[in-house]
Amino acid sequence: MSIQARAGSMALMLLSLPLIPRPAQAVQVVPVPGQSRQWDVPPHVHFDELLHEVFWDITIIGVLMAMVAAYFLFAYRRRFPDEVGRLQKLSPQAALGWMIIPVALFMADDIYLFAKGWELHKQYREVPENAYEIRVTGAMWSWTYTYPNEVETYGELKVPAETPILLRMSSEDVVHSHFIQQYRVTEDLMPGRVTYMWFMPDKVGEYVVTCREYCGAGHSSMYGKVIVMAREEFDAWLESEAAAISASATVASAQQVVSPAADVSARDFGR
Amino acid sequence: MGQPKTWKEWVFTLDHKIIGIFYLAASLVSFLVAGTSAALMRIELGSLGPTLTEDAGVYNLWLTMHGAVMILGFQIPALLGFFANWVVPIMIGAKDMAFPRVNALSVWLLWSGILLALCNLIVPDSFNGMWTGYPPYSETDFAGNTALYSLIIIVLGISSVFGAVNLACTVMFMRARGIGWYQLNMTVWCVFTANIMQLIFVPVLAASVLLLSLDKYLGFGFYDPGQGGDVLLYQNLFWFYSHPAVYVVLLPFLGISFDIIATFARNHIFNYKVAVWATLAFIPVSSDVWVHHAFVAGLPNWLRTMQTFTTLMISLPFGLLMLSMVMTLYKGSIEYRTPMHWIVGMFFMLIIGATTGIPNALSAIDYGISDSYVIMSHFHYVMAISGAMAIFGGIYYYFPKLTGRMYSEAMGKISAWLFFIGMNVVMGPLYFIGIEGMPRRYYDYQMFPQFESMHALATVGVAITTIGVLIMLYSWLHGMFRGEKATANPWQSQSLEFTHTDVIPGPGNFPTPPVMPEGWSPYSYDKTGAKGGSEARR
Numbered sequence: 119m120s121i122q123a124r125a126g127s128m129a130l131m132l133l134s135l136p137l138i139p140r141p142a143q144a145v146q147v148v149p150v151p152g153q154s155r156q157w158d159v160p161p162h163v164h165f166d167e168l169l170h171e172v173f174w175d176i177t178i179i180g181v182l183m184a185m186v187a188a189y190f191l192f193a194y195r196r197r198f199p200d201e202v203g204r205l206q207k208l209s210p211q212a213a214l215g216w217m218i219i220p221v222a223l224f225m226a227d228d229i230y231l232f233a234k235g236w237e238l239h240k241q242y243r244e245v246p247e248n249a250y251e252i253r254v255t256g257a258m259w260s261w262t263y264t265y266p267n268e269v270e271t272y273g274e275l276k277v278p279a280e281t282p283i284l285l286r287m288s289s290e291d292v293v294h295s296h297f298i299q300q301y302r303v304t305e306d307l308m309p310g311r312v313t314y315m316w317f318m319p320d321k322v323g324e325y326v327v328t329c330r331e332y333c334g335a336g337h338s339s340m341y342g343k344v345i346v347m348a349r350e351e352f353d354a355w356l357e358s359e360a361a362a363i364s365a366s367a368t369v370a371s372a373q374q375v376v377s378p379a380a381d382v383s384a385r386d387f388g389r
Numbered sequence: 390m391g392q393p394k395t396w397k398e399w400v401f402t403l404d405h406k407i408i409g410i411f412y413l414a415a416s417l418v419s420f421l422v423a424g425t426s427a428a429l430m431r432i433e434l435g436s437l438g439p440t441l442t443e444d445a446g447v448y449n450l451w452l453t454m455h456g457a458v459m460i461l462g463f464q465i466p467a468l469l470g471f472f473a474n475w476v477v478p479i480m481i482g483a484k485d486m487a488f489p490r491v492n493a494l495s496v497w498l499l500w501s502g503i504l505l506a507l508c509n510l511i512v513p514d515s516f517n518g519m520w521t522g523y524p525p526y527s528e529t530d531f532a533g534n535t536a537l538y539s540l541i542i543i544v545l546g547i548s549s550v551f552g553a554v555n556l557a558c559t560v561m562f563m564r565a566r567g568i569g570w571y572q573l574n575m576t577v578w579c580v581f582t583a584n585i586m587q588l589i590f591v592p593v594l595a596a597s598v599l600l601l602s603l604d605k606y607l608g609f610g611f612y613d614p615g616q617g618g619d620v621l622l623y624q625n626l627f628w629f630y631s632h633p634a635v636y637v638v639l640l641p642f643l644g645i646s647f648d649i650i651a652t653f654a655r656n657h658i659f660n661y662k663v664a665v666w667a668t669l670a671f672i673p674v675s676s677d678v679w680v681h682h683a684f685v686a687g688l689p690n691w692l693r694t695m696q697t698f699t700t701l702m703i704s705l706p707f708g709l710l711m712l713s714m715v716m717t718l719y720k721g722s723i724e725y726r727t728p729m730h731w732i733v734g735m736f737f738m739l740i741i742g743a744t745t746g747i748p749n750a751l752s753a754i755d756y757g758i759s760d761s762y763v764i765m766s767h768f769h770y771v772m773a774i775s776g777a778m779a780i781f782g783g784i785y786y787y788f789p790k791l792t793g794r795m796y797s798e799a800m801g802k803i804s805a806w807l808f809f810i811g812m813n814v815v816m817g818p819l820y821f822i823g824i825e826g827m828p829r830r831y832y833d834y835q836m837f838p839q840f841e842s843m844h845a846l847a848t849v850g851v852a853i854t855t856i857g858v859l860i861m862l863y864s865w866l867h868g869m870f871r872g873e874k875a876t877a878n879p880w881q882s883q884s885l886e887f888t889h890t891d892v893i894p895g896p897g898n899f900p901t902p903p904v905m906p907e908g909w910s911p912y913s914y915d916k917t918g919a920k921g922g923s924e925a926r927r
Contacts, residue, residue: 162757165753165754165757168753168754169754172748176747179744180740180741183711184737187736187737190715190719190721194718195722195724196655197722201655201722202722202915203654203657203721204720204722205657213660213662216659217663220709221709227704228698228701228702231750235697235750235754236697238751239697239751243690258531292526292529293523293526293620295685295759297826303756303757304756304759304760305685305687305756306685308525308621309525309614309620310614310620311619311620326836326837329828330685330760330761330829331523331760332523332830334526334529335446336445338830338834341835
């Protein structure tokens with residue numbers, strides 16, 4: 119085999135690598151910091167706009183196709199028993215035209231949708247630099263949220279309004295999926311990998327969080343909520359929680375001198 | 390009639406038509422089991438809180454059985470078992486499959502697999518990890534008997550691979566004299582392509598589920614991050630097979646629909662050669678789109694973007710096939726018998742299914758609707774309902790050739806429309822609550838009480854569908870024993886299975902080996918007129 123042929127086959131193998139599932143594994147996803155452009159609207163509003171547009175797109179395609187089919191089904195009913203169809207055979211040029219023109223039309227629509235989808239995809243995956251980071255741990259069947267100062271909540275994700283929130287997520291046991299209906303955002307959690315999502319809580323309120331990856335008998339009871347609070351209210355809450363922890367930790371360590379058994383509860387609380 | 394007489398002749402038969410009927414029986418049994426579990430689930434979800442069972446595990450078992458049995462027990466055996474076995478050799482003028490003994494082995498392996506799957510309802514530690522069987526859940530003790538799951542998939546996979554080799558060889562080497570590649574029925578092309586896909590992709594599935602059991606029982610760590618494995622490896626391998634599996638179902642049912650439409654519209658297939666190459670194009674196109682099942686699974690961003698694009702490209706071959714299908718009606722002479730009613734229903738369901746797939750192709754849209762009822766409703770429209778309607782239409786279409794008798798037209802048409810309306814009442818409302826956030830695979834929906842009325846409506850839809858299915862089954866039983874005697878070519882089709890065989894084709898299929906004249910086509914209605922160029926044999 120000549121050098122060129124070897125190099126050629128090597129290049130072909132390398133180019134075909136993305137077609138094989140395994141190399142897709144090699145890369146761990148990490149948040150892409152810093153948006154390259156400023157968006158007018160948060161991702162979930164952008165999502166609704168795009169979904170609306172795509173629904174128009176598919177409704178037009180579907181209704182056109184259905185109307186043409188319905189017209190043919192009605193207009194070409196059999197009129198007498200021995201009637202046969204009168205569809206003409208296409209010339210080679212016409213056959214080619216009937217392939218190239220529809221393909222070009224579909225392709226144009228695909229590329230348009232792809233461009234629109236890519237834009238929103240980037241907004242979802244590029245995390246703003248000033249994002250507030252919270253760790254999420256999924257387990258059968260509960261959510262644990264850990265704040266930067268080690269305060270933890272269970273099943274209730276309290277966040278400050280008008281601050282981008284970055285969730286870094288992992289699972290203790292099986293695959294779960296963290297879905298916030300209000301923010302149109304879903305991402306799986308699994309052991310051995312850290313995944314992320316971000317969202318923009320623009321309004322104060324309470325919204326549903328559910329698990330969206332089948333995880334056993336408790337799957338449908340693995341739900342919680344996002345509580346969006348005003349910034350000052352959030353800061354006050356976080357500080358009081360942190361104070362409570364350090365207070366009980368102090369008490370626990372004081373008790374430890376007296377009773378070694380108290381150690382267990384202190385560690386459990388701090389976990 | 391050439392039907393076997395003793396039970397030994399039935400069991401040890403090597404006749405592809407009898408084997409085809411075994412496949413049909415297996416798929417109908419599976420349909421009833423999986424359909425019953427669907428009905429139970431819908432009743433459970435019809436109102437908030439526990440209805441039929443207080444144990445979510447029982448619900449999860451129904452759900453696992455519904456998915457696995459409908460796909461692996463009903464659709465694939467009906468399409469690649471029954472239609473491929475019964476119809477394809479006759480369409481190409483062959484006297485049997487290329488390897489009749491291998492064919493018998495495939496069908497008995499299928500029955501073994503289905504019996505194993507039914508065991509899952511009986512064993513105490515029944516597997517409840519869904520038909521997808523994602524680790525690490527499927528490797529925990531919560532999931533039940535993972536070995537049974539692996540075994541069922543592997544047994545059914547071996548059956549599929551044997552069947553696929555057999556059918557591909559049959560189409561390649563057993564065609565009658567005068568039948569070239571561009572003179573094959575669309576059914577033959579579609580089944581052929583689907584079987585090539587089975588050959589390429591089934592081994593990947595078998596390997597991925599085998600590794601599950603190796604992990605769980607022998608302590609290997611392929612999917613265990615604690616031992617250096619990776620959870621996502623399974624999802625990649627599984628969907629590398631299971632997206633093409635959608636086309637393994639889709640293509641054969643489109644093929645049957647093409648043939649039924651051509652027969653009842655008495656037209657040739659519009660732009661036949663392009664339709665053939667569009668069918669073949671599904672092999673490369675489907676091999677590189679699996680990530681759209683895992684857009685939110687933590688895979689790298691570049692991969693999500695790339696496979697959003699490749700997924701959108703599916704619309705090119707699919708659009709060409711839909712175009713050929715619609716245009717085959719153009720200037721046709723359409724007669725509305727029962728098979729045509731089912732296929733018309735199938736067509737409109739397929740339009741809904743296909744167009745609702747477009748938003749799902751975009752990774753960005755998936756962040757909002759992943760694993761919701763949007764996805765569930767979409768794949769039911771595009772694969773489950775359309776597929777079932779084409780299968781039932783196809784069974785009505787070949788009913789006279791299977792039983793020698795006619796079914797009742799009135800019952801057949803009523804069942805088609807009850808099925809069509811019923812399934813729309815099920816899946817339509819569920820699509821819209823999916824957009825509002827209803828997740829898949831939920832035993833209860835306490836967090837979304839506002840969806841209760843839509844769930845209740847969907848449950849009413851299942852009742853309508855069930856009545857349709859019961860009427861259909863009754864019309865078959867009634868036709869089989871009481872129906873009018875059929876003629877050899879009741880639809881005046883130009884296809885070989887109608888023009889050159891007895892009412893019920895006997896052993897060897899053709900009284901004399903067919904030799905087709907120059908320029909013969911299974912769709913040449915315009916040249917020869919409705920009576921057909923070759924006299925139908927009685």
